[in-house]
Amino acid sequence: MAQPERFGRYRVLRRLGSGSFATVWLGHDDLLDTPVAIKVLAENWAHNLDIHQRFVEEARILRQADSEWLVRVHDIGTLPDDRPYFVMTYADRGSVADRIAAGPLPMDEALRLLTEIGQGVTVLHRHGTIHRDIKPSNVLLQSSPVGERVLVADLGFAKSIDEASGFTASAGTPGYMSPEQSVIGGDIDVRADVYSLGAVAYELLTGKRPPRPPVRVPPSRLRPGLPPALDELIMSALSPNRGDRPPDAATFTSRIREIRMSPDLALATPWWQRYRTAWTRLGAAVAVVAAVLATTSAAAASPRLPMMEVYDSSGELRVRIPTPWVRQMQLNGWSPRELGVPGGHEPGLLVATDLAAWPDPEQEVSGLFAGLFAADSQPPDLDLLISADLCAGEPQQQHFTNDHWDGELWQWSDCVPDGPAGGAFTAAALRHRDHERTLYLEIRQSEHQPRTVAEILEGVRLTS
C-alpha cells in the first residue's frame, strides 16, 4: 500500500509494519502535538464482514479496558473506501520479540517484563476478555520517564470469556498457544492465556520457545541457577492439563512478583537492577574523580554550557539544564515506586539528548531525570536507596547542601565505554529545607564536566 498523506486529522509519517489483517502507520496528531500509531484494516480483508467486525471489536476492547498496561485507543474512523482504522498509543521502543532476539534477558529484566505483561493480561481477564495470542511480538514497549513500560497489544484474536467455549476456529501462534487452542471446537478459558504467559516467561529466560507438549524441558535445564520456585511456576503454567495451571493471569503475576521480591533474589540483585533497566558494570577499575563540586583544573578548563529552564507538567519542579541536552523530554511525572518508595503519581521529568538511549549504558547520552516524592513522617532510608554501584567501582559520596536542599550525592565516572572523555553518572537524594519533599535526581553526561553537575544542582527549585 502506498503511503497515504493522512488518516482523518492524523498526518502519516511512515509505515511501522503489517500483520495478517492490517497495516500499522506512525502518524502525528498535529492538534495535540503527539505521535500516534494508526492501524488500518488491509484492503484484501475490507469486504470480509467477520474480520471487519473483529477489527472494530479490538479497538472497542482496548478503549473500554483503558489501561496503562494495554495499548490505549484514542480514536476510530473510516476511510473513504469504508475501511476502518483506529488510533492508538505509539510504542516507540519496539517489542519484547526484538529484545529477546539479542538472547535471554538478565533475570531482573525478565521478571520486570513478565510482571508488567501479566498485569496487562490481568486487566483483560477482569474485563471479561481472553487475549488468545500472547507472544513476545504482541507485547510492545514505550519510553517512560524512568525507563520503559510494557503495553500488551494486538487483540485481533481476542474473545469474550462468555463466547469462547465451543469456539470453532483455532487461533493463536504455535509455540505460545495452549494445547486446547489447537483443537477445533475445543472450549478455552483464561487458562489458555496463562499457558502463553508461561511460554513467554520460558523464552525471556532461556532465549528459546518451550518444546511442544508432550515434551517438557524445565527452563532451569537451559538456564542453570534459576530459582526453583520460578522453574516450577513456569512448568505449571505450561501444563498440558489446564487444571494444573495457575487459575488466571492475576495468580501467575502475583507469584512472579513474590519471586521477584523474595529475599534470596533481592540479596543477589540490588534495588537499581530490580527497579530499573540494568546498568552493566563497566570495566574493572574506576578513576575516582576529584570532588564533584570543587573547581578542579579539569572543571575550569571545560567550556561552560548555555543553560535553560525546564518545568515538569505540574509546574511544581523547575530545573536548569544545559541547552544542548534539551532535545527530547518527558515532563509528565513518574512513580517513586520505581525506587521502592511508596507513592502514586508524582511530579517528575526526563530531558535528554536521546530518550530511548537513556537507560542503555552502551550508548552515549547526556540528560537529567528529576522526580519528587513526599518526605513524610517515615522517610525512606536514602542510604539504602542508593546502595548499588551503577558503574564499576565505588561511587564517590558527598554531602550536598544549599539554601533549598540538603542530602547526599553519589558520583560515578567512566560509565560510558566509548565516550570521548569517559561519561559520568550522578545520583542524588535531596530533602527540601522548607517543604516535605524529597528530590531524586540522576544526571548522565557523555563527557564528564563537574561544573555542569554543580550548576544543575544549584538550579533545581520547587515553585510553590
Ligand SMILES: Nc1ncnc2c1ncn2[C@@H]1O[C@H](COP(=O)(O)OP(=O)(O)OP(=O)(O)O)[C@@H](O)[C@H]1O
Ligand atoms: N501501537 C503501536 N506502536 C508501535 N508499533 C506498533 C503498534 N501496534 C503495532 N505495531 C507494529 O506494527 C506491526 C504490525 O502490527 P499488527 O498488530 O498489525 O500485526 P503483527 O502483530 O505483526 O502480526 P499478526 O497480527 O499477524 O500477528 C508490528 O511490527 C507491530 O510491532
